[in-house]
Amino acid sequence: MLTGNGRAGEGGAKAFARGPASSRPPPINILIVDDEPKNLTVLEAILDNPEYRLVRAESGEQALLALLFDDFALLILDIRMPEMTGFELARMARERKRTANVPIIFLTAYYNEDQHVLEGYDAGAVDYLLKPVNPAVLRAEVAVFAELYRKQRSIEEMNRVLQAEVISRRRTEDRLRELNNTLEQRIAERTDRVRHLLKEMDHRSKNIFSLVQAIARQTAVASPGEFATKFSERIHTLAASHDLVVKSRWKGIEISDLIRVQLGHFVDLLDSRIELDGPPVRLSVKAAQTLGMVVHELATNAAKYGALSNDSGRVEIGWRANDAFTIGWTERDGPHVEAPRRHGFGSTVVKTMAESNLDGEVDLDFAPTGLRWRVVCPSSKVLEKSALHIQEQDMEGRLDG
Amino acid sequence: MSARVLIVEDEFFIALDIGQQLADAGFEVVGPAPSVAKALTLVAEPGCDVAILDVNLGGETSEPVAQKLRESDKPFVVLSGYSTDNLLPWFGGATVLSKPLRIDDLVAALRGCMGAPPGAPARGA
Numbered sequence: 001m002l003t004g005n006g007r008a009g010e011g012g013a014k015a016f017a018r019g020p021a022s023s024r025p026p027p028i029n030i031l032i033v034d035d036e037p038k039n040l041t042v043l044e045a046i047l048d049n050p051e052y053r054l055v056r057a058e059s060g061e062q063a064l065l066a067l068l069f070d071d072f073a074l075l076i077l078d079i080r081m082p083e084m085t086g087f088e089l090a091r092m093a094r095e096r097k098r099t100a101n102v103p104i105i106f107l108t109a110y111y112n113e114d115q116h117v118l119e120g121y122d123a124g125a126v127d128y129l130l131k132p133v134n135p136a137v138l139r140a141e142v143a144v145f146a147e148l149y150r151k152q153r154s155i156e157e158m159n160r161v162l163q164a165e166v167i168s169r170r171r172t173e174d175r176l177r178e179l180n181n182t183l184e185q186r187i188a189e190r191t192d193r194v195r196h197l198l199k200e201m202d203h204r205s206k207n208i209f210s211l212v213q214a215i216a217r218q219t220a221v222a223s224p225g226e227f228a229t230k231f232s233e234r235i236h237t238l239a240a241s242h243d244l245v246v247k248s249r250w251k252g253i254e255i256s257d258l259i260r261v262q263l264g265h266f267v268d269l270l271d272s273r274i275e276l277d278g279p280p281v282r283l284s285v286k287a288a289q290t291l292g293m294v295v296h297e298l299a300t301n302a303a304k305y306g307a308l309s310n311d312s313g314r315v316e317i318g319w320r321a322n323d324a325f326t327i328g329w330t331e332r333d334g335p336h337v338e339a340p341r342r343h344g345f346g347s348t349v350v351k352t353m354a355e356s357n358l359d360g361e362v363d364l365d366f367a368p369t370g371l372r373w374r375v376v377c378p379s380s381k382v383l384e385k386s387a388l389h390i391q392e393q394d395m396e397g398r399l400d401g
Numbered sequence: 402m403s404a405r406v407l408i409v410e411d412e413f414f415i416a417l418d419i420g421q422q423l424a425d426a427g428f429e430v431v432g433p434a435p436s437v438a439k440a441l442t443l444v445a446e447p448g449c450d451v452a453i454l455d456v457n458l459g460g461e462t463s464e465p466v467a468q469k470l471r472e473s474d475k476p477f478v479v480l481s482g483y484s485t486d487n488l489l490p491w492f493g494g495a496t497v498l499s500k501p502l503r504i505d506d507l508v509a510a511l512r513g514c515m516g517a518p519p520g521a522p523a524r525g526a
Contacts, residue, residue, distance in 0.1 A: 199483060203457060206482035207412060210501040214418030286411075286459055348417075356413040356435050 027053040028146055029070050033063040033089065034078035034107070043076065046135040047142060060084025064092065067099050073149035074142060075104045079114055087117055090126075103145045105138075107131055197250065204285070208238065222345040230345070233300070234293070237262060241292035245285050252282030252384025255291070255327075259317060262295035266308060273308070278319035278327070287382040290357040291327070297346040298329050298373060306371050307334030313370070325360075325382040331370035339366035358382060406511060407449035408433040409440045409466055410480065411458040415500075419453065422504040428511070440466045444473065451515050452477040453507070456489070464491045476514035478507065 030052050032043045040056045047054060055070065057063035060083060063075075075093065077086035086106055093099040108114045109131040118128050129138060212235060219231045240261045244253045256276055260267050266274060283291065295317075299308065307313025313334030319327035331337075340347070350373055351362045360377025406428045410416035416433030424430055431449045434440035436458055443449070444466065452470055454463035454477050463479075470477050471493065479497045496510040 202484050203482040206484070206500040207415070210415045210482075211412060213501045214414040217418055217421075218414065352417075353413040356416075356433075357411070359435070 024050070025150065027051055028073040028149055029053050029055060030074045030076065030142065030146075031055050031057060031063060031066055031070075031072045032076045033057045033060070033081070033086065035059060035081040036078070039078065039107075042133070043138075046133065046138055051146065052142070060086075060089040060092075063089055067093060067096070072099070072102050074145045075102055076142075077104060077106055079106050079108045080110070103127075103148070105129060105141060105145075107133060200250070208242070211238065218345055218348070233296070237293055237296040238289065241289050245288060248282075250285070252284065253288040255281040255283055255319060258283065258288050258292055259295055262292050263299055264296075266299055266303070269308070273313065274315045274317070276317050278317075279321065281319065281321050281325075281382075282384040283382055284384045286357065287384075290354060291382075294350050294354050294373075294375075295329075297349045298371075301346055302331060302334070302371070305335070306337065307331035310335055321379050321383065323379055324376055325379045326374065326376045328372070328374035330372050334370050337366050337368050337371055403427055403429040404450045404511070404515060405429045405431050405448070407431040407440065407443055407452040409452060409458070409463055410455040411435040412455075415455075419502075419504075419507070423508070423511075426504070426508050437461050437463065437465050441469055444469050444475075448473075449475060451475060451511050453511070454479050456481045456483065462491075464489075467491050467493070467495075478510045478514060 027050060030047065032040055032047075032054055034040050034043070035058055037056075037058060040058070044054055044056075055066050055072070057066050060081060063077075066072075075090070077089055079086035081089075090104050090106070093102060093104070104126045106114070106118065106126070106128040107130075108118075108128055111128075111130055114128070118126075127141060129141065215234050215238075216231055219234065220227050223230050241253070241258065244257055244261060248254070255278065259276060260270070263270070263274065270276065302308040302313070302315060307315050310333075314332045316330045316332070317328070318330075319325070347364070351364050354360065354375050355362050358375060358377040359381045360375045363372070363374045363376075365372040406423055408416050408420055408423075408430060410419065410433050413433075413435070416435070420430040420433055431443050431447060432440070434443050440452075440454075440463070444452075452466070452475060454466055456462055456479060467477060467479075468491070477495055479492050479495045480500060480502065481497055482500045484499070496514060498506055498510060
């Protein structure tokens with residue numbers, strides 16, 4: 001009943017999408033309807049052209065079925081058919097949205113009788129030819145409708161492409177706007193962070209000036225004879241800790257790095273006479289400054305009187321961090337230890353300062369076999385809050401408070 | 402009787418240094434307190450006539466101490482490490498000294514806020 005192959009509806013769209021490079025556009029669908037198969041065969045012979053795909057229907061019902069399955073560029077209808085006439089079929093096609101605008105060529109052998117009906121149709125979308133059909137006239141007529149169909153399709157396709165383009169551009173614009181907003185927000189956040197850091201640096205440098213001032217006076221009182229040397233060493237200690245702070249980008253100082261730096265040239269004895277034992281711990285700026293001074297004073301004392309003053313002494317530095325933070329300095333195999341008769345700057349650092357700055361308790365024992373020092377304090381006083389933004393939030397709280 | 406001055410400062414050596422110099426200048430030093438909690442305890446017992454408050458106590462500010470002192474009508478001097486926040490609301494009319502400080506400025510500020518003429522010896526209220 002139906003002949004031909006392929007789906008015409010998709011064909012037109014694809015032809016446009018492929019563009020001018022495509023050698024030949026896909027054929028367009030033409031529905032030919034006649035109750036006489038011979039007539040259909042004649043039409044097929046006349047319209048034999050690779051640009052057309054002819055679909056045969058021998059009744060109005062077959063024609064309606066064909067209209068359901070395919071898109072047609074043109075209907076060629078015999079008027080006089082049993083059951084459903086060409087006019088009835090045309091009316092039904094007009095009532096359907098999908099086929100309402102498909103042009104129709106009626107074929108009539110009784111022009112005088114059919115004329116009044118034919119004139120009832122709008123001109124343009126409809127034409128009629130007298131039977132027997134003049135092949136040249138039919139070919140010319142079909143060619144006009146086929147060209148019209150292609151142009152319409154092409155315009156529709158162009159519209160579709162343009163619309164898709166508009167949508168795609170709008171999406172791109174939206175995305176750009178979104179990215180822009182995100183970027184601006186990130187810049188604002190970064191600017192804030194930098195501003196906070198600058199403020200914190202300002203605060204820290206002022207504090208360090210004060211601390212240097214205080215250490216200068218304390219050193220002058222405790223060791224007037226060795227002021228220049230001792231003061232210079234202590235400033236060096238502060239600077240070394242500060243270096244680590246900057247290198248860590250203010251995100252906490254690794255405790256083993258701090259100890260290494262503060263051991264000075266004794267760092268060569270690491271893993272032989274000086275042993276470090278503890279998990280990775282990131283110290284806050286203040287804790288690093290405090291522990292840095294402590295390690296420096298303990299190392300200086302050990303070099304002068306303790307385990308680092310002979311060739312065999314050993315030092316073990318161990319720490320643990322749970323709810324409480326503990327760090328100990330234990331000397332062995334050094335010379336016999338005697339408790340000092342007076343408390344100088346060094347013992348103030350390792351005892352009173354450590355306790356005050358770390359809110360902890362220091363155990364300092366001048367055992368004859370070797371000095372033992374240990375501090376226990378809340379971990380919160382020592383550990384860096386790992387993420388920088390937490391530190392900044394804190395800072396904001398402090399500044400706005 | 403000497404004026405009792407409470408020192409609220411979390412950096413031990415700075416507090417120690419200020420304390421020693423104020424003692425040399427004739428004050429009786431209370432503290433130093435490195436935290437708000439410790440400072441509030443000392444304001445209650447043994448108490449003080451005047452106080453020095455460092456703004457930033459490593460994670461907290463001295464604001465609660467300032468409030469407590471104001472309630473007890475005790476004047477205070479503010480010590481700030483920041484160049485730009487010299488006028489936080491809770492300072493009130495207190496003198497703000499910037500770090501590092503000169504002891505003469507501090508002594509003058511303490512005497513000033515206690516209502517004594519700048520050159521007068523440190524005496525309790």
